[in-house]
Amino acid sequence: MRFSVDREEFLDALTKAKSATEKKSALPVLNNFLLQAQKDRLIVKATDLENFLTFSVRAEVYEEGVVAVNADKLTSVIKAIPSATLQAQLLEDKLSITGGRSKFNLTALEAEDFPEFPEVKVSSQIPAVDFLKAIDKTEYAISKEDTRYALQGMYIHEHKGKTHFVGSDGHRLALYFTPSPFSLELLIPRKSLKVIEGLLKDYIGEISIGKDGSFAHLQGEDFQLSIRLLEGEYPDYLSVIPESFNIEVLINKSEFLSALKRLSAIAESSAFPVKISLQDNLAVFEITEPEYGEGRDEVDIEYSQEPIELGFNGKYLIEALESFDTEKVWLKIVDPDSAIVLDSEDKESDPYMCLVMPMRI
Numbered sequence: 001m002r003f004s005v006d007r008e009e010f011l012d013a014l015t016k017a018k019s020a021t022e023k024k025s026a027l028p029v030l031n032n033f034l035l036q037a038q039k040d041r042l043i044v045k046a047t048d049l050e051n052f053l054t055f056s057v058r059a060e061v062y063e064e065g066v067v068a069v070n071a072d073k074l075t076s077v078i079k080a081i082p083s084a085t086l087q088a089q090l091l092e093d094k095l096s097i098t099g100g101r102s103k104f105n106l107t108a109l110e111a112e113d114f115p116e117f118p119e120v121k122v123s124s125q126i127p128a129v130d131f132l133k134a135i136d137k138t139e140y141a142i143s144k145e146d147t148r149y150a151l152q153g154m155y156i157h158e159h160k161g162k163t164h165f166v167g168s169d170g171h172r173l174a175l176y177f178t179p180s181p182f183s184l185e186l187l188i189p190r191k192s193l194k195v196i197e198g199l200l201k202d203y204i205g206e207i208s209i210g211k212d213g214s215f216a217h218l219q220g221e222d223f224q225l226s227i228r229l230l231e232g233e234y235p236d237y238l239s240v241i242p243e244s245f246n247i248e249v250l251i252n253k254s255e256f257l258s259a260l261k262r263l264s265a266i267a268e269s270s271a272f273p274v275k276i277s278l279q280d281n282l283a284v285f286e287i288t289e290p291e292y293g294e295g296r297d298e299v300d301i302e303y304s305q306e307p308i309e310l311g312f313n314g315k316y317l318i319e320a321l322e323s324f325d326t327e328k329v330w331l332k333i334v335d336p337d338s339a340i341v342l343d344s345e346d347k348e349s350d351p352y353m354c355l356v357m358p359m360r361i
Contacts, residue, residue: 138154
């Protein structure tokens with residue numbers, strides 16, 4: 001095995017592929033990349049047995065071959081070498097890497113120990129920017145509790161001709177949608193969303209997506225990713241979204257966020273109870289922490305109905321409001337004991353909404 005490769009292209013592939021490796025696994029080979037030199041390409045593979053990621057990098061291949069090398073050390077070495085072009089050669093059980101006046105010999109493992117990868121099959125396409133935006137707007141709401149297995153991922157499916165991207169932990173729900181239909185139903189784990197996010201960060205154009213058994217497959221210009229999907233049925237999230245409301249108030253996102261963040265200064269933790277009172281053209285925010293004291297803030301609003309008091313987890317409201325792109329957001333209320341809905345003022349430019357359950361204060 002002997003090849004030369006552009007350092008920047010190689011490093012970019014390694015950096016993105018590292019997200020699919022597993023450092024704490026009982027299988028040492030999962031800490032490694034599999035490198036395959038073939039024809040005019042260098043193939044980089046990484047897996048944690050949940051994500052199977054393959055990158056293709058242009059290379060001058062003088063002798064084909066395959067080897068497994070520690071992912072962290074290889075990435076660190078390639079990052080450290082200043083040369084624009086790197087030379088690599090497999091010498092017995094070492095991968096020798098040379099760039100300029102630098103030379104490293106990395107211990108290699110048997111390639112036969114590396115796991116088999118699923119066959120990639122794709123059938124649909126979606127703009128990368130839409131997928132990236134969906135992750136950004138729903139990931140915060142996805143459950144981090146092991147007991148809520150089906151809620152530990154982003155749910156994607158078609159509803160009435162639109163593609164819904166959903167994240168929920170049972171206390172809040174984030175929903176982003178695109179106007180185009182999507183023929184697949186996917187439940188993608190949170191860790192896989194981090195892998196996808198890294199892949200699509202600077203990606204332009206569409207990616208191809210498919211589903212085969214328990215795997216989802218994503219394919220781009222220079223990568224392929226197979227994801228082991230979460231099993232189980234996603235809850236009927238549409239049934240918890242109220243169809244009508246008794247109060248609808250158009251609020252200024254920045255002013256509400258600023259008030260909540262000021263009150264969080266006295267909070268004991270990032271999750272804190274906050275009471276919001278809607279009065280005559282005024283929203284009053286209050287927090288009480290027995291050990292540290294109380295806080296109060298006010299924001300002007302257009303409101304002329306009967307006064308109402310609402311209680312929430314302040315962290316949930318902050319994360320929900322931060323995910324809106326519009327400056328004005330609809331605050332929709334049924335009653336103090338029901339979930340509220342925060343809805344984008346402009347559904348065309350920001351097709352997003354979130355639901356937050358109340359809490360007793």
